[in-house]
Amino acid sequence: MCIRDRISTDKRGLVLVSQRKLSYFVLVQVIILYFLQNMASYLVIPNYNLIKQDWGVSDSLLGLMSGGYFFLNGFGAIFWSFFSDASLLKRKIFLTSSMIAAGICILMSYYSQNFFLLLIWQVLTGAAFGSVIPLCFSILSDAFESSRRTSIFMLWYFLGGFGLVAGFGFSVIMGSYFNWKTPLFYGAIIIMVIGGLTSISLLEPPRAASEKEIQDLIENGISYHYTIKLTDFPAILQNRSNIYVVAQGVLGTIPSGIIFAWTVQYLIRDAGASEIAAALLFGLMSLGAIGSIRVSWIVDKLYTRDPIYRPVVAGVSSIFEAILFIMFFLLPLKLDIYTKNIAVAVQLIISKMFSDAVLLIAYVFFFVAMLFSSAVGPIRNSILSDVNLPEHRASALSVIMILELFSKGIGITLIGALSDILGTLRISIIIAMSFWLLSGFVWLYLTKYYPYDLQFVRGILEKYRLDLISSKKEK
Numbered sequence: 304m305c306i307r308d309r310i311s312t313d314k315r316g317l318v319l320v321s322q323r324k325l326s327y328f329v330l331v332q333v334i335i336l337y338f339l340q341n342m343a344s345y346l347v348i349p350n351y352n353l354i355k356q357d358w359g360v361s362d363s364l365l366g367l368m369s370g371g372y373f374f375l376n377g378f379g380a381i382f383w384s385f386f387s388d389a390s391l392l393k394r395k396i397f398l399t400s401s402m403i404a405a406g407i408c409i410l411m412s413y414y415s416q417n418f419f420l421l422l423i424w425q426v427l428t429g430a431a432f433g434s435v436i437p438l439c440f441s442i443l444s445d446a447f448e449s450s451r452r453t454s455i456f457m458l459w460y461f462l463g464g465f466g467l468v469a470g471f472g473f474s475v476i477m478g479s480y481f482n483w484k485t486p487l488f489y490g491a492i493i494i495m496v497i498g499g500l501t502s503i504s505l506l507e508p509p510r511a512a513s514e515k516e517i518q519d520l521i522e523n524g525i526s527y528h529y530t531i532k533l534t535d536f537p538a539i540l541q542n543r544s545n546i547y548v549v550a551q552g553v554l555g556t557i558p559s560g561i562i563f564a565w566t567v568q569y570l571i572r573d574a575g576a577s578e579i580a581a582a583l584l585f586g587l588m589s590l591g592a593i594g595s596i597r598v599s600w601i602v603d604k605l606y607t608r609d610p611i612y613r614p615v616v617a618g619v620s621s622i623f624e625a626i627l628f629i630m631f632f633l634l635p636l637k638l639d640i641y642t643k644n645i646a647v648a649v650q651l652i653i654s655k656m657f658s659d660a661v662l663l664i665a666y667v668f669f670f671v672a673m674l675f676s677s678a679v680g681p682i683r684n685s686i687l688s689d690v691n692l693p694e695h696r697a698s699a700l701s702v703i704m705i706l707e708l709f710s711k712g713i714g715i716t717l718i719g720a721l722s723d724i725l726g727t728l729r730i731s732i733i734i735a736m737s738f739w740l741l742s743g744f745v746w747l748y749l750t751k752y753y754p755y756d757l758q759f760v761r762g763i764l765e766k767y768r769l770d771l772i773s774s775k776k777e778k
Contacts, residue, residue, distance in 0.1 A: 325506060326446040330455060332505050333439040334462045336398060339498045340435045341466030342473070343409060344372065346490045347425065348564055349474045349582055350483035352571065357483070358418045366719025368422045369564055370712030372429035377708035379433020380701035387438055388531040388694050391510070394438045399502035405431035406495030413487035436704065441697035444688040446508045448515065450607055452688055456681035457599030461592055464677075467563065468586050475582045479643050511693040516764035517771060525771050529694045539699050543752035544690040547745055548683060552707040555621060555679065555742035558628065560711030561735045562676075565718050569728040570638065580640040580648040587652070588666055591673035598678040602685075610689065610757055611750050617682040618746030620675040625739030627672035632733045634665045686749075690756040692763060 347354070351365050387397050408428040415421040439459070447455045470490075477486040511517060511527035521527060539545060570581035598616070605612035640651045656662050684700070691699045714735060721731035 326508065329442060329446050329506050329508060330458065332501055333442060334459055335501045336402070336435050336439060336498060337459060337463030338466035338469070339402070339494055339501075340405075340432045341463060342470035343405060343428065343432065343466075343490055343494055345467055345470030345563075346409070346474050346486045347412075347421075347483075349471050349567060349578060350478040350486075351568060352578065353478050353483040354418070354421075360418050362719040362722045363716070364418065364422075364719075366564075366716040368418075368425050370714075370716040371422065371426040372712075373560065373708040373715070374429070374712035375426045376429035376433050377701070377705035379430035380437050380704045381433075381698065383434035384437040384441075384697035384701040385531065387434075387441075388698050391528070391530055393507055394442055395502050395505035395507050397434050398438055398505065399499055401431055401434035402498030402502050403495055406491045406498065407431075409487055409494060410491035413484050413491065433701075437697040437700045440684055440688075440700050441693075442505075442507060444696055445510055445512045445693065448513045448518075449685070449689055451603055452685040453599045453602045453606065453613065453681050454596075456684045457596055457678065460680050461596055461677065464592065468589070471567070471582050471586065475578050476645075479578060511764075514693065514764055516761060517768045520768065520771050527693065527767075527771070529692070529767065531694045531698050535695060536698075536702075539691065539695055539702065542690060542756055544686065544749060544756040545699060545703070547749040547752065548687060549703050549706055551617075551621070551742045551745040551749070552683065552703055553710045554738045554745065556707040556711040557714035557738045558625070558735045559676070560714050561718050561732055562628070564715045565722075565728055565732060569632070569732060570636075573727060573729050574636045574638045575640070576638045577641045577643050577648070579643050579645055580638065580652065583645070583648050584638070584652055588669035589673050591670035592677035594674040595677035595681075598674065599681050602678070602682060606685075611754060613682050613686055614746050614749040614753055617679050617686075618743045618749075620678050620682075621739050621743030621746055624672045624675040624679075625736055625743065627668045627675070628736045628739070629733055631665050631668040631672065632729055632736065634661055634668075636661060636665050638662070686753060690753065690760055692760060 348369060351362075354360060354365065355362075383397050383401060387394050405428050408424050408431050412421055412424040412428065415424060440456075443455055443459060444452065470486075473490070474483075474486040477483075477489070509521050509527065511529075512521045517525075517527065567578070567581045567585050570576045570584060571578060574581075576584065598620075602613060602616050605616070638652075638655065640648060640655070642648050642651065656666060687700055687703070688696055718728065718731050718735065722728050725731060
């Protein structure tokens with residue numbers, strides 16, 4: 304190698320190192336945005352009982368409110384995504400607008416004087432937050448190459464998922480010591496200030512910057528100018544991998560939404576616990592998700608050997624989590640912990656766990672189930688990034704989100720209705736968990752089409768490469 308080539312190689316190496324550091328900074332920023340969205344989505348749910356006491360509403364209406372939030376979140380996603388992908392404007396512009404709009408809706412929820420107004424503003428909050436998941440997904444896909452995306456999406460999901468814990472904890476504490484509306488006021492301020500500043504300062508990577516077929520062109524200043532068109536949607540919807548990802552998502556999000564919306568209420572009502580104790584136990588059991596970071600790293604390593612491992616691991620994980628969650632809800636769990644003191648509640652939970660074999664077994668079932676459950680979402684996103692073009696990814700995910708969130712909303716609403724009819728949450732939740740079994744089988748069937756769709760997209764990117772080079776020469 305001559306000195307000139309070596310210097311050129313060294314410079315390229317420094318550029319790659321700099322870009323990698325920048326990519327991780329972008330990861331931190333999108334984690335903050337996802338954290339805030341998750342926090343906001345659970346500012347109301349833990350205080351269902353307090354809302355029932357104040358306004359005398361039924362579980363069916365409470366379920367309708369949360370279901371509507373998630374449903375409109377999906378519809379909002381398709382609009383935010385399409386305008387972003389079609390315009391090629393900076394995605395941070397849409398994210399900033401989304402955060403400010405969501406903060407305003409949450410603030411209006413705080414000032415609602417009746418349940419109808421609260422329901423309207425909560426549903427609009429879901430629509431306002433519609434940009435976060437698809438646009439952050441698109442940004443991360445541009446910042447990290449395919450062989451690392453499962454791990455990156457896992458970090459995004461896992462660390463951003465602490466927003467659920469923060470939202471639960473913040474809502475329960477404020478609701479218990481002040482009023483169920485209090486967390487809405489402070490949550491709105493946090494969303495607008497922290498969310499707005501993080502979005503507007505986002506270090507957004509160039510579109511398609513991580514695709515190996517055209518990566519060197521992007522680094523040399525050639526812009527990826529391809530945009531989505533309305534005529535592209537039939538091709539997106541006819542993609543076999545997209546179809547089966549939708550199918551598993553519709554089936555899988557029914558039990559997933561129920562776990563996060565109704566488990567705490569199940570612990571309060573059927574197992575006998577205060578809101579504080581139920582939320583703490585739910586948080587401790589959910590720590591099993593930490594292990595999924597290692598699972599995602601293993602999946603990325605397997606991907607370098609054969610991409611087919613991604614849907615296989617997702618399928619096996621879905622089947623195992625279904626079995627473990629069903630076993631958890633079948634156990635005759637009794638807590639009888641009604642204290643509202645956090646320190647006392649933690650002490651009683653830990654003490655009872657070592658003296659009550661049923662509670663310990665239940666904890667293990669839920670903990671391990673969360674390990675399997677948390678790995679599926681990042682694998683889903685990695686597969687979507689593989690089988691869709693860069694200009695299609697956010698919109699493809701948004702279409703899938705609409706159907707998934709519709710099923711999640713329907714699931715949450717139906718559980719509320721069944722609870723009113725049966726007088727218990729246990730039976731209806733157990734029925735819902737079985738949908739994960741079907742989701743797992745769909746994942747395994749996806750292995751038939753995923754390799755072909757992956758190669759098809761790579762072929763189009765190779766064609767794009769030639770077109771970009773040709774356009775550069777003409778200029």
